[in-house]
Amino acid sequence: MSCLYALRPLVFVLLLLSAPCNLSGPQVRNRIFSYFRTFIDADIIREIYEANTHRSKLDTQALGRYVGQITGKEFYRAISALRNIHKRAVQSYRKHKWNKNMNLQYWDGFTEPMRANDGTTPIKLTHYERYSAAVSLTESAINLPTDVYENWTEVRNTIQWTEGLDKAFVENNDKHSDTIFWQYIGTPQGVMRTYPATNIPPKEQINFDVRRRPWYNAGIGCPKDVILLIDTSGSLEGFPSRLLRTTAIKFVKEIISDTDFVTAIDVGHEAKFMTCYHHLTRANKIVKEKLLDAIAASYPNGTSNWDDAFKVAFKTFETSRSINQTTGCEKAIVIFTDETGQPVDEMVAALNPRKEVRVFVFSFRRNEGLYTDRLKGLACSNRGHYSKILYFGQIEAALQRLVQIGNSPLKDREVQPTWSNAYKDMGGFGLVITVTLPVVVGTSDSERYVSKIANNNSVSLLGRCLNNDGQWQ
Numbered sequence: 001m002s003c004l005y006a007l008r009p010l011v012f013v014l015l016l017l018s019a020p021c022n023l024s025g026p027q028v029r030n031r032i033f034s035y036f037r038t039f040i041d042a043d044i045i046r047e048i049y050e051a052n053t054h055r056s057k058l059d060t061q062a063l064g065r066y067v068g069q070i071t072g073k074e075f076y077r078a079i080s081a082l083r084n085i086h087k088r089a090v091q092s093y094r095k096h097k098w099n100k101n102m103n104l105q106y107w108d109g110f111t112e113p114m115r116a117n118d119g120t121t122p123i124k125l126t127h128y129e130r131y132s133a134a135v136s137l138t139e140s141a142i143n144l145p146t147d148v149y150e151n152w153t154e155v156r157n158t159i160q161w162t163e164g165l166d167k168a169f170v171e172n173n174d175k176h177s178d179t180i181f182w183q184y185i186g187t188p189q190g191v192m193r194t195y196p197a198t199n200i201p202p203k204e205q206i207n208f209d210v211r212r213r214p215w216y217n218a219g220i221g222c223p224k225d226v227i228l229l230i231d232t233s234g235s236l237e238g239f240p241s242r243l244l245r246t247t248a249i250k251f252v253k254e255i256i257s258d259t260d261f262v263t264a265i266d267v268g269h270e271a272k273f274m275t276c277y278h279h280l281t282r283a284n285k286i287v288k289e290k291l292l293d294a295i296a297a298s299y300p301n302g303t304s305n306w307d308d309a310f311k312v313a314f315k316t317f318e319t320s321r322s323i324n325q326t327t328g329c330e331k332a333i334v335i336f337t338d339e340t341g342q343p344v345d346e347m348v349a350a351l352n353p354r355k356e357v358r359v360f361v362f363s364f365r366r367n368e369g370l371y372t373d374r375l376k377g378l379a380c381s382n383r384g385h386y387s388k389i390l391y392f393g394q395i396e397a398a399l400q401r402l403v404q405i406g407n408s409p410l411k412d413r414e415v416q417p418t419w420s421n422a423y424k425d426m427g428g429f430g431l432v433i434t435v436t437l438p439v440v441v442g443t444s445d446s447e448r449y450v451s452k453i454a455n456n457n458s459v460s461l462l463g464r465c466l467n468n469d470g471q472w473q
Contacts, residue, residue: 075435078457079417081172081180082437085165085453089185089439092164093450098157106159109141109200117142117150123197131181133198137173140166141197145209148190158191162451169195172455180455181432185439186210187451188400211400212254215420215434215454223259223327223418225280225320227313228252230295231337232268233304240364241300244336247362247395248295251334254399256283258421261327263316264291267337269302271309280320304337306344314351332358332384337375338365345378352382359384360402366390432456 105116107123114123114136125134142159144150150159162185169183173196183195192210200208210216230248248264256262261280266272274294281287313333320326348359359382361375379386385405387398420434436454 075457077176078180078435078455081176081183081455082417082435082453084172085168085183085185085455086437086439088165088168089162089451089453090441092161093439093441095164096157096161098153099160100153102156102160104156104160106163107136107139107141107197109143109194109198110205112199112202114141114197114199125198130177131196131198135196135198137196138170139197140169140193140195143192143194143200143208143210145190145211146206147209152189155189155191158187158189159193162187162191162193165193165453166195179457182456184210184215184454185451186213186216186454188403188449211403214257215436216452217255217257217403223257223261223329225317225326225329225331226256226260226262227280227316227333228262228264229267229306229309229313229333229335229337230264230274230298231304231335232266232298232300232302233338234300234302236300236338236364240338243389243392243395244338244362244364245295245298246392247364247389247398248336249292250395251362251399252288252291252295255403256288258283258285259327259418261320261325262287262291264294265309265312265316266298267304267306267309270305271312274298279316279323280325282325306342307347310344310348310351314357317357330358331356332360335359335361335375337361337363339363339371339375343371343374345374345381348378348382355381355383358382360405361386362398363388364390 105118105121107114108117111119114125115121116123123136123139125136127134128137140163144155148155150156165185172180172183184192186192188211190209190211228248228251231244236244252262260283262283263277263280264274266274275287275290277287277290310333317326317331352359359379361379361384363372363375363386365372365388376386378384385402387401389395389398418436420436422431422433434454434456436452438449439451439453440449442448
């Protein structure tokens with residue numbers, strides 16, 4: 001199932017097309033700045049406007065069609081480049097012969113100056129103004145988190161098979177160098193291959209992990225509607241409560257992307273929303289900050305009413321859909337609990353007969369509880385996963401396991417590219433938009449999520465395409 005948010009960068013075109021045809025020049029200027037601000041630098045739009053101020057009336061319908069035509073070409077090129085990487089990734093993964101004792105050499109993006117992983121061979125990097133950095137246009141570099149050991153068999157083999165993407169990277173750079181910049185592949189093992197090869201600044205290396213990058217954790221194929229159920233019963237008092245809050249906070253920060261819709265419910269004596277948003281809301285920066293503050297401020301007290309919580313959760317999905325506060329794609333309930341309270345598996349089965357809502361459980365109970373098996377069954381029967389977390393060191397692995405489980409069942413729908421919001425690039429490119437696509441390898445009966453690929457597209461240069469095309473006068 002395709003999703004509207006995969007086409008999010010073109011929504012502003014539809015807004016312009018719906019505008020009256022007889023707007024004055026200043027009115028068009030204000031409308032353009034309002035709709036385009038997120039996607040294209042204001043100075044680029046100003047150039048377009050100033051070049052046409054000789055008109056007292058502007059045909060906004062024609063302007064909308066023009067913008068749609070030009071931007072549509074550029075976004076198509078970005079997706080075409082991504083499909084090229086995807087094709088090579090599937091081929092390379094299938095051809096690779098797994099080997100425990102292979103000789104491995106790659107360029108280490110954490111070295112300065114950049115060298116091979118054995119520390120011997122240096123690579124020559126050339127400074128390019130368009131990258132605002134010294135890079136190699138013929139090579140890619142590997143970036144590994146500090147807690148990932150290079151000599152692990154799975155890591156070494158992953159580095160080896162992803163090397164097969166270099167040819168696609170170079171081809172894309174030759175064809176689309178005017179708008180596409182960095183190209184990536186990230187894997188569940190923590191391996192990230194970046195083209196062109198460049199050094200990661202030392203200050204970015206400490207906490208660098210591709211699995212925590214927003215583009216990696218963005219929805220696979222489409223975004224998600226997520227409702228968090230936060231257990232605040234008194235039985236959690238002390239260390240379990242801190243562990244639960246830390247896990248929930250990391251989940252919001254690392255798993256929820258700005259293409260998702262989210263809300264949270266406090267599961268106490270009665271179920272109540274944890275923020276002022278009583279429906280699913282786009283997970284922008286403000287919404288996530290309010291949610292994080294609410295989770296951090298929660299405390300254990302009293303009992304938990306899970307029956308009420310699930311009724312509110314499923315009602316929230318219906319209410320949000322009726323007011324168009326939804327992605328229209330995957331729906332999930334994520335439970336954070338110590339397994340106290342009444343069993344709800346039978347009630348959820350009645351509320352979710354078609355298994356459209358996935359259920360994930362994070363348990364913080366040290367010993368097997370009365371309802372442990374039923375909670376495991378609840379997650380399993382609703383296309384989810386059950387994870388037990390007993391200390392802080394287990395949180396990251398549990399979250400990544402959830403990502404892998406959540407990314408796997410794709411055979412029932414077409415995989416679609418996912419676009420990010422426009423954001424400021426750390427490398428100094430200004431505004432960029434990232435488009436991502438999962439790599440899933442297997443048959444219709446058995447599929448394995450092996451990686452996420454992405455490329456960055458310059459919004460400023462996209463604006464130049466509008467300004468320099470010369471067709472709309």
